[in-house]
Amino acid sequence: MPTPPDVIRCAYAELVVTDLAAARWFYVDLLGLVVTAEEPEAIYLRAFEEYLHHSLVLRRGDVAACARLAYRVRSAAEVDRAEEYYRALGVRVERVPAGATRGIGEAVRIEDPLGFPVEFFHDAEHVERLTQRYDLHGAGAISRLDHFNVVTPDVPAAQRYYEDLGFKVSEDIADAEGTVYAAWLYRKPTVHDVALTGGDGPRMHHIAFATHERSQILHLCDHLGAARRSEMIERGPGRHGVSNAFYLYLRDPDGHRIEIYTHDYYTGDPDNPVVRWDVHDNQRRDWWGNPVVPSWYAEASTVLDLDGRPRPLTRRTESREADVTVGADGFSYTRAEETETPPRGFKVGNQV
Ligand SMILES: O=C1C=CC(S(=O)(=O)O)=CC1(O)O
Ligand SMILES: [Fe+2]
Numbered sequence: 001m002p003t004p005p006d007v008i009r010c011a012y013a014e015l016v017v018t019d020l021a022a023a024r025w026f027y028v029d030l031l032g033l034v035v036t037a038e039e040p041e042a043i044y045l046r047a048f049e050e051y052l053h054h055s056l057v058l059r060r061g062d063v064a065a066c067a068r069l070a071y072r073v074r075s076a077a078e079v080d081r082a083e084e085y086y087r088a089l090g091v092r093v094e095r096v097p098a099g100a101t102r103g104i105g106e107a108v109r110i111e112d113p114l115g116f117p118v119e120f121f122h123d124a125e126h127v128e129r130l131t132q133r134y135d136l137h138g139a140g141a142i143s144r145l146d147h148f149n150v151v152t153p154d155v156p157a158a159q160r161y162y163e164d165l166g167f168k169v170s171e172d173i174a175d176a177e178g179t180v181y182a183a184w185l186y187r188k189p190t191v192h193d194v195a196l197t198g199g200d201g202p203r204m205h206h207i208a209f210a211t212h213e214r215s216q217i218l219h220l221c222d223h224l225g226a227a228r229r230s231e232m233i234e235r236g237p238g239r240h241g242v243s244n245a246f247y248l249y250l251r252d253p254d255g256h257r258i259e260i261y262t263h264d265y266y267t268g269d270p271d272n273p274v275v276r277w278d279v280h281d282n283q284r285r286d287w288w289g290n291p292v293v294p295s296w297y298a299e300a301s302t303v304l305d306l307d308g309r310p311r312p313l314t315r316r317t318e319s320r321e322a323d324v325t326v327g328a329d330g331f332s333y334t335r336a337e338e339t340e341t342p343p344r345g346f347k348v349g350n351q352v
Helices: 020-030 076-089 155-164 214-226 294-298
Strands: 007-017 034-039 042-046 056-060 065-073 093-096 107-111 117-121 144-152 168-174 180-186 194-198 203-210 233-239 246-251 257-262 275-278
Touching: 007 020, 007 144, 007 203, 020 042, 020 056, 020 214, 065 076, 076 093, 076 107, 076 117, 144 155, 144 257, 155 168, 155 180, 155 194, 214 233, 214 246, 214 257, 233 294
Parallel strands: 007 056, 065 117, 144 194, 168 275, 203 257
Antiparallel strands: 007 065, 034 042, 042 056, 093 107, 107 117, 144 203, 168 180, 180 194, 233 246, 246 257
8 A cells, every 4th residue: 555645734625605705704804814815706715824825715606515625745746645545545536737726736636535525735825924914913813724623424434544644643532332422633733633523424514723812712702793693603612621722613604614723732742642531521522611502513514526516424323422411511520430429410500
């Protein structure tokens, strides 16, 4: 089997949106992403610390979907290696010329073994890096793309696929019987470039952007309130157990889920310890205070194949996380080693 390509990090996503103007308001006017280029049918966006042409493409289409998840590889030679690796893997592979996506060089596009439309590229147009253009940053300034979260029925199989690609697991959620409900894997030295969420898939659960400070996330919430669009907040703001990140989940005008995320941790040493959470530990997804709303477990974006057709779903056959926990995460005390009598049990309050 050929050597896998040397992936540096998650690099851009292409989302199909049904109303480009409405999406532009959400991603530019609200989130403050920078427009690198704009066409009648597409907008190319980047965050303030990014100097590649874009980290998000919004393309107008009739059905909202995720059209591509792209990883940057370390050199042009690694694009060749990607082609060789995936042709040997026997999945659908297409080599596209520079400019197939505006601002991106020659690339390899695949339908990966999990059913996702994935691209590997190296060359990309450099544009102004706005790291210190504080005159342009809003109070909710987003610094960079951080990760993809994908829904897939068989998490261990997906984990093996990504480990074969050189990713390492930072954290996961499992139960005493060995069922794995979710896993987080990285190439860049943070908690993840990709998260695997157990469920019917392939579906795109969310795309996450990072800010430097929690206050920037809170400003985005206040901005949504001022715009009288606070219903776009799906979950949070809060503190994750997994990753330790402070987070906010929004739903864009088409329902695509976008996470704004800060404060995870460095994972760059070779002996970085894996953190395993018990699925019954109700602080795993929320370290305090917020129940995980049902839509967060249930809903995700359709993904397209390389011809732009929606991918059919494969049902998850193992138990589902929302079925095995009360779901009131970060809001209750349920641990296997409950020692108090009577056990503290659940706090009074809303529980799903
Ligand atoms: O980025 C993430 C980090 C942690 C979590 S979780 O809800 O804490 O499991 C979800 C997430 O995958 O979006
Ligand atoms: Fe996330």
